[in-house]
Amino acid sequence: MTGQKLRELICSVLQIDGSGLKDGDIDQSKLRVWDSLRHLRLIVALEKETQKKFTAKQIAQMVSYHTIAQEVGATRS
Amino acid sequence: MASSDHPLLHLIETGLSGPSRLTAIFPRTKVALTNHELLDLIGKRRCLLKEKSFPTRVILHLGKSPEYLSWLLACFAEGACVCPVDPGHGEAELKRAAAAFKPDWIVAHHPLPFLDPMPNAPVKNETIYRNSPEARSGLPPGTALCMFTSGTTGRAKGVLLSENNLAYGSELVPLAHQIAEQDRALAILPLSMINGMVTTILAILRSRSSAIYYEGMFTAYQAFQWAIEHQATWINAVPVHYAAFCNPFLSTEERTGHRVRFCRSAGSRLPVQVLQDFENHYKIPIIETMGLTETAGQVFANPMELDERKIGSVGRPVGIEAKIVSSAFEELSDGEEGEIWIRGENVFLGYLDDPTSTAQALHDGWLRTGDRARRSVDGFFTLTGRIKEIVIRGGQNVSLQEIDDTLCQHPAIALSGSVGLDADLDGETVVSFVQLKLDRKAGEKELLAHCAERLAAFKLPSQITLLEKLPLRSNGKVDKQELKRMANCFKEKAL
Numbered sequence: 001m002t003g004q005k006l007r008e009l010i011c012s013v014l015q016i017d018g019s020g021l022k023d024g025d026i027d028q029s030k031l032r033v034w035d036s037l038r039h040l041r042l043i044v045a046l047e048k049e050t051q052k053k054f055t056a057k058q059i060a061q062m063v064s065y066h067t068i069a070q071e072v073g074a075t076r077s
Numbered sequence: 078m079a080s081s082d083h084p085l086l087h088l089i090e091t092g093l094s095g096p097s098r099l100t101a102i103f104p105r106t107k108v109a110l111t112n113h114e115l116l117d118l119i120g121k122r123r124c125l126l127k128e129k130s131f132p133t134r135v136i137l138h139l140g141k142s143p144e145y146l147s148w149l150l151a152c153f154a155e156g157a158c159v160c161p162v163d164p165g166h167g168e169a170e171l172k173r174a175a176a177a178f179k180p181d182w183i184v185a186h187h188p189l190p191f192l193d194p195m196p197n198a199p200v201k202n203e204t205i206y207r208n209s210p211e212a213r214s215g216l217p218p219g220t221a222l223c224m225f226t227s228g229t230t231g232r233a234k235g236v237l238l239s240e241n242n243l244a245y246g247s248e249l250v251p252l253a254h255q256i257a258e259q260d261r262a263l264a265i266l267p268l269s270m271i272n273g274m275v276t277t278i279l280a281i282l283r284s285r286s287s288a289i290y291y292e293g294m295f296t297a298y299q300a301f302q303w304a305i306e307h308q309a310t311w312i313n314a315v316p317v318h319y320a321a322f323c324n325p326f327l328s329t330e331e332r333t334g335h336r337v338r339f340c341r342s343a344g345s346r347l348p349v350q351v352l353q354d355f356e357n358h359y360k361i362p363i364i365e366t367m368g369l370t371e372t373a374g375q376v377f378a379n380p381m382e383l384d385e386r387k388i389g390s391v392g393r394p395v396g397i398e399a400k401i402v403s404s405a406f407e408e409l410s411d412g413e414e415g416e417i418w419i420r421g422e423n424v425f426l427g428y429l430d431d432p433t434s435t436a437q438a439l440h441d442g443w444l445r446t447g448d449r450a451r452r453s454v455d456g457f458f459t460l461t462g463r464i465k466e467i468v469i470r471g472g473q474n475v476s477l478q479e480i481d482d483t484l485c486q487h488p489a490i491a492l493s494g495s496v497g498l499d500a501d502l503d504g505e506t507v508v509s510f511v512q513l514k515l516d517r518k519a520g521e522k523e524l525l526a527h528c529a530e531r532l533a534a535f536k537l538p539s540q541i542t543l544l545e546k547l548p549l550r551s552n553g554k555v556d557k558q559e560l561k562r563m564a565n566c567f568k569e570k571a572l
Binding site for chain 1: 167328529534539
């Protein structure tokens, strides 16, 4: 999965316009709409997209673009 | 003053009295308060309330924190009416609550640029804002809480609860779940919701037990870590959280050492599959319950004796009277489907400045809940649907009318019809259909952004679909049944 596709998926699930956001801004602590319910939806969408199953510990850590990219192995381009 | 005159003050004083013991734990910020420390924090805020012109209405725009806990209880102790507004729901919700509630003060963690802060207020982590409300009508005597909810009748309204309502509500949770001093709750829900406030603050005081207040975004892993670390004996959550505990399951290693003896579920119907998966994996029972804001929380609960539970039912009435009533207001027999009506000391005073809705909700001392159910011969109630247009997401009521009203504020929208679908982990999803005005254009993104500016995140529709014409019924109203059918078709195609 590319970084761009990951961004699009996160923004789509969180229902945010990501055009003005840097990667570092896509962070649970900075986005009010990223609540626990949307987080669950995001994990479900990521699992569907990547065909991976995340552990409970991974899910707890996937709270920003960077940590998610690390877990799903997103590429830069 | 006698305790019967001021039952919440009595509850606070007795609930926090006695030898020093741990009462409130905030694990993320690593704060642990004993009963004496909490009393001290409450006392400081009570002094402030008395010194500073004594506000009678206070909005608390505070997250889960020692400040929230102490302001809430200080206001209760001093007889001020509190209106909690979750800061996570944004400024628009706060402004709407302030316009309706007309508070004297707003206490907030975050800066509120549209108000002036009180100078030299001796508080560290929060700011007090003075508000000068326009003329307002009085509250019923003894009103202690105004909580905004979509209620039982469809539009967001301020539910007014008295000291007596709340004090009585606080008795029902320990009674139903046999909670004693040695118990400790893991309180996952926001404390600005009635479930969080009554079940994990007031019932904790009533049982002289303690609570761990889950701060920040919920994950099942973090919840169990804190439950183990701080020795929780029960968990208060809604179905979406139990679904998260099952997807994925925590490993044996990740849950070793816990002392949780039961979990309590409320807020919306717990899918039987989730209950069974959770119980099979974790070997911890989930007790299904039901409560309303209008009843100061819990009114039905399944028994703690597991072989007496009825899976899929919200349980039997606890501490209240309940009956099933037909649309002709006649009491129905066991097995017949109708609306649940409730009577008891916890039934609310009425809606803020809304005598019409109050009259619709209260009939001859009974609360019309808007929930449809059947009662079995052994007294268990099983929900079958709702009468009014409300969906429940993550345990919170969302008014479809409110979403439609918001969409119709957009200059390009002629008509809007929103429906709820049983869908995902957090309960029902909202799908909105809109019809544009002639010669006007608007896209889904623009309409979602319009809603996001005006509604809290949990109220946003998951999808907005533009239709050339909305289907109408013969009376000219939008045909929601047809929209629901269309939404289900779209959903099936998407799958």
